[in-house]
Amino acid sequence: MKKKNDLTTQVMEKIEKGEVKMTPKIYFVLGSIMMGVGLAGVVFGMSFLTHLILFRMRVDRPIGMLIAGGQGMTPLIHFPWLMFGFFLLLTYLGVLLVQQYEFSYRRSLWGIVLAGMTFIVVLGCLIDRMGVERELQKVPHLRRIYGEQRLIPSPPEVRGFRRPEPR
């Protein structure tokens, strides 16, 4: 009984003296926001990169730079790697903040990683199927990422599917 009271007294004393304080809500909110925004950026960036790789493979093959006039994957050097790195960093910092208090609930790490990767690949393929490159190649900076030499038809047309006629 004495031990019980001792522990209660010790803990409550620390709380009352202000030696132990509750971490402000903003800390947890900030961690979650950083992780959320960072993850969204990383997922979008990875999906876009998947689409770009698929696009470059369709146009030049992965080692197209070995063929005269081909660029292969080299235009990907213009991909906004810095911004992508920033989102990665944001995710990392968010995870660090969140990890300090999120030590409780069951999370299957491999499940999350697997779901994330699947989502990224599916999203990348979807973006690729949508044929967004036609529009995006009109944007100067993005044109460099796609490879500036020519406007490439979007995948459905390449595969012989007809796009609906514009009204």
Added chain:
Amino acid sequence: MKEKTSRKGIKINGMEYQKLVDEKLVRYVRNVDKEAYREVIARYQEKLMRYAYGIVLDEQIAQDVVQNTLIKAFKNLRGFDTGRKFSSWIYRIAHNEAMNEINRGKKFISLETHNWLGEKMVSNENIEEEYTKQEIRKTMGEVFKKIDLKYREVLTLYYLEDKSYEEIGEILRMPMGTVGTRINRGKRLLKEVYEKEK
């Protein structure tokens, strides 16, 4: 303003903590009065002590673990999602703290005599309903220390803390199937050790 009575009737602003479920109590501590954390300590101190002892097998270290757990839980109380189960949350903190202690190499063979594991056996009132559990609890007090940690922790949670497979899975972050396997295997190991000891 603040009136305190005995453990059975701690009141603050006329509010009796005992009537609040854990999650509401946590909300009260966070938003109204930190003093109500006493009730959280009162509710969990012994349970956590039993659990921590089941892992570290040393009373002094188990006490450190419980103290650190209670302090860490208070610090991070605003990060707790009150839509979830508080007990799983705090047990998880205790689990991490206990594992930290073990990793720090503080664990040594204990000579103390207090039977933390056997204590639950005495306090349980539903003996008839849980005959099997009780039998295992009886066995546990004596041979528990000889069981491997990974079985010890699930057995502690299942038999001493009456946690469901799901809750154990949440606390230890493992699938329910693994929980079941470990409980069954742990039970067998307990029996084997018990037979040898006899």
